[in-house]
Amino acid sequence: MASVEKLKRKSSNCAGETKIKKAKVDKEKLPKRNKKGELKFPDHPDFRPNRTPKEILQAGAFGGGYFRPIKSGVTNEKYKDCWKEFPELWFEGVKPSLSIANSTYDKSRNFYKVKCGASLEEWESSGWIKAQDPYGWFQWYCRFYLGRRTEDDERQIGRWNRFLSRFKTNLVNKIKKADASYDNYTISPVIRQSLLHWGYQIVPQDLGGKRKPSEEESEKNVPLK
Numbered sequence: 001m002a003s004v005e006k007l008k009r010k011s012s013n014c015a016g017e018t019k020i021k022k023a024k025v026d027k028e029k030l031p032k033r034n035k036k037g038e039l040k041f042p043d044h045p046d047f048r049p050n051r052t053p054k055e056i057l058q059a060g061a062f063g064g065g066y067f068r069p070i071k072s073g074v075t076n077e078k079y080k081d082c083w084k085e086f087p088e089l090w091f092e093g094v095k096p097s098l099s100i101a102n103s104t105y106d107k108s109r110n111f112y113k114v115k116c117g118a119s120l121e122e123w124e125s126s127g128w129i130k131a132q133d134p135y136g137w138f139q140w141y142c143r144f145y146l147g148r149r150t151e152d153d154e155r156q157i158g159r160w161n162r163f164l165s166r167f168k169t170n171l172v173n174k175i176k177k178a179d180a181s182y183d184n185y186t187i188s189p190v191i192r193q194s195l196l197h198w199g200y201q202i203v204p205q206d207l208g209g210k211r212k213p214s215e216e217e218s219e220k221n222v223p224l225k
Helices: 053-059 120-125 137-145 153-177 189-197 215-221
Strands: none
Touching: 053 137, 053 189, 137 153, 153 189
16 A cells, blocks of 8 residues: 555544544555455555455444444543444445444344454453544554554554464364364354454465365355345
């Protein structure tokens, strides 16, 4: 990705405002994929998720309520409709009140139909939430994907790498031990859902396979609505 102006925000642009500022989208600067299907960020080559924010949201994530109305314990401000900052294309075929901004966690909205993850309050008390992205890592990822760069990027990418190193390895070992296919979703659905929240789904190459997934397999693994 070409050099991008570094932006510093003290808080989200949807705090107590009636009109949400739309993120600017430069399609030429959006990340491309490598042969394994991972997204390439030239300025951060160690960050290689394989699911875009759109793919995560449309697959089914966060119990349908990531961008629900909140009051941040970090900024002490209230936030709502923050999803409107992002491209409308991300939400095609999705009802935001049920799948994006639902105030009640609904595991049936998740791709793997399980509940996972800590609460926002737990993340805040652990010191993982910064004021510029009061909802957390996925909000940071949405903005990073679209081109924003801030001083918090290294920390967030470091968190992603540590998470993948631990849980991707754990899942791969369980799949191999069971002598199962990469897309046997009965194996560790909670870990699979957690990985999806962090922008990753297991592919055949993760198990040492050399073949590329078929078109049917790809569609099965990321059911875009």
